[in-house]
Amino acid sequence: MQLRFLGKNSKSGDCPTLYATDRDTYLVQGWKIFANDLLMKLTIREGETAVEVPAELFQHLEKDGLPSGEFRRLGDPLVILTPGGTYVVQGQEVTDPGALAQMTIPDYETVVEVPKAAITALLEEPHGADLQRRAQPAL
Numbered sequence: 001m002q003l004r005f006l007g008k009n010s011k012s013g014d015c016p017t018l019y020a021t022d023r024d025t026y027l028v029q030g031w032k033i034f035a036n037d038l039l040m041k042l043t044i045r046e047g048e049t050a051v052e053v054p055a056e057l058f059q060h061l062e063k064d065g066l067p068s069g070e071f072r073r074l075g076d077p078l079v080i081l082t083p084g085g086t087y088v089v090q091g092q093e094v095t096d097p098g099a100l101a102q103m104t105i106p107d108y109e110t111v112v113e114v115p116k117a118a119i120t121a122l123l124e125e126p127h128g129a130d131l132q133r134r135a136q137p138a139l
Helices: 055-064 097-101 116-123 129-135
Strands: 003-008 017-021 025-032 048-054 078-081 086-093 109-115
Touching: 003 055, 017 055, 025 055, 025 086, 025 116, 048 055, 048 109, 055 086, 055 116, 109 116
Parallel strands: none
Antiparallel strands: 003 017, 017 025, 025 048, 025 109, 048 086, 078 086, 086 109
């Protein structure tokens, strides 16, 4: 798996990072989740895990040609927007040695892989009833 670095949300040290892959996926490197209140909200299937990342991390999606790094709705793979303004991203846990060798991952972080199509769908404007409701003038 080949990675293309899109960005991280700080200039110093290791921190949540976003990569594009040659498999039409994104790798999201983020903080491991230890908080029981967050873990209880998740249904993590075998081979999956979840990471917590700052919302600002997804501004780097623009470097991959997407029109905006601002999510317009939540759904899989972004399962939670926390009260602290971070996202919990769930996906396949990255175990590929070649991919992991291209990253610096501290012990308190891990990496998930999510399809580009899933991320792109969250960036798009809502359709149907949601869009009509937004277009209606307030009474």
